[in-house]
Amino acid sequence: MIFKIGRSKSPWIFHLNTGSCNGCDIEIVALFASRYDVERLGCKLVGSPKHADICLVTGPVTARSKEPLLKIYDMLPNPKVIVCVGACSISSGVFTDGYSIVGPAHKLIPVTAYVGGCSAHPKNIFLGLKKAIEVFKEGR
Amino acid sequence: MLPLIRILIENIFKPPITEDISSVNLPKHPKGFHGHPEHDPTRCIACGICQYFCPAKVIKISQIDDKINYHMDLDQCTCCGQCIDYCPTNAIKHRPNPYFVTTNLDDFKVDHQINLIKCAKCGAFIPDMTLIANKLFGEGKPIPKHLSLCPKCKRKP
Numbered sequence A: 001m002i003f004k005i006g007r008s009k010s011p012w013i014f015h016l017n018t019g020s021c022n023g024c025d026i027e028i029v030a031l032f033a034s035r036y037d038v039e040r041l042g043c044k045l046v047g048s049p050k051h052a053d054i055c056l057v058t059g060p061v062t063a064r065s066k067e068p069l070l071k072i073y074d075m076l077p078n079p080k081v082i083v084c085v086g087a088c089s090i091s092s093g094v095f096t097d098g099y100s101i102v103g104p105a106h107k108l109i110p111v112t113a114y115v116g117g118c119s120a121h122p123k124n125i126f127l128g129l130k131k132a133i134e135v136f137k138e139g140r
Numbered sequence B: 001m002l003p004l005i006r007i008l009i010e011n012i013f014k015p016p017i018t019e020d021i022s023s024v025n026l027p028k029h030p031k032g033f034h035g036h037p038e039h040d041p042t043r044c045i046a047c048g049i050c051q052y053f054c055p056a057k058v059i060k061i062s063q064i065d066d067k068i069n070y071h072m073d074l075d076q077c078t079c080c081g082q083c084i085d086y087c088p089t090n091a092i093k094h095r096p097n098p099y100f101v102t103t104n105l106d107d108f109k110v111d112h113q114i115n116l117i118k119c120a121k122c123g124a125f126i127p128d129m130t131l132i133a134n135k136l137f138g139e140g141k142p143i144p145k146h147l148s149l150c151p152k153c154k155r156k157p
Helices: A002-009 A023-032 A066-075 A087-091 A122-138 B002-013 B049-053 B082-086 B130-137 B151-155
Strands: A012-017 A054-058 A081-085 A101-103 A113-115 B037-039 B059-064 B067-073 B092-094 B109-115
Touching: A002 A122, A012 A023, A012 A066, A023 A054, A023 A081, A023 A122, A054 A066, A054 A087, A054 A122, A081 A087, A081 A122, A113 A122, B037 B067, B049 B059, B049 B082, B082 B092
Parallel strands: A012 A054, A054 A081, A081 A113
Antiparallel strands: B037 B092, B059 B067, B067 B109
């Protein structure tokens, strides 16, 4: 019960780049800056997946980053909430059928929310985070 | 030192620059924002120019009997606006807002049916060219005969 309230009031976020072009990463940083300040929801960027509640995945999953993605997914505490940010992480985007692309993230791990756009607007990522927080409120 | 103190005092009376997006009414996007494309099947003539220019191969057009199936995978879309720039009948427009968040991947798929008309001579199915004729010759003018024929009948003398 305490964990449930804590997670919905202050979800900590881990940001994972699986071969992104850096566009969505910049938008995530802009989300934590003063204009679209997301820390009023209690969100905080953390460095370790073991501390995080939500994982923001950007980029198509390349062959090199497949293993780290699965490792980090195992490290996340339950309930594991993944939010895919940007067109690449939803469906590989313009990199579809590339020789080094293993596939979009939802082929490898279960995903809760999808945030569209290339690159995703900070307001759009904000709504995605709100969807993820709803999952904590309802409980799984 | 003095300008710094002036800025500090000014900042006390300024409103915060943080946008209020926690409320239900989300703030509007700037004019000309590149959102996802929105397709209007009533204006579309299925010329395929959007499919040709799309860099991400989002648009797929295929003919099924007397109808054309217009398919868009918006999850791959990069919002570049090429399809909107090249559309001759303005059938595609930018989505009026940048918000596109779902928990279901099927929401990104768009499937539209475009009705076809029959060729005046042989009865083969061809797209309706009245919108193009209106653009070329002006509204209300008679449509030339060759626009209501299929490509095979056009070549015949």
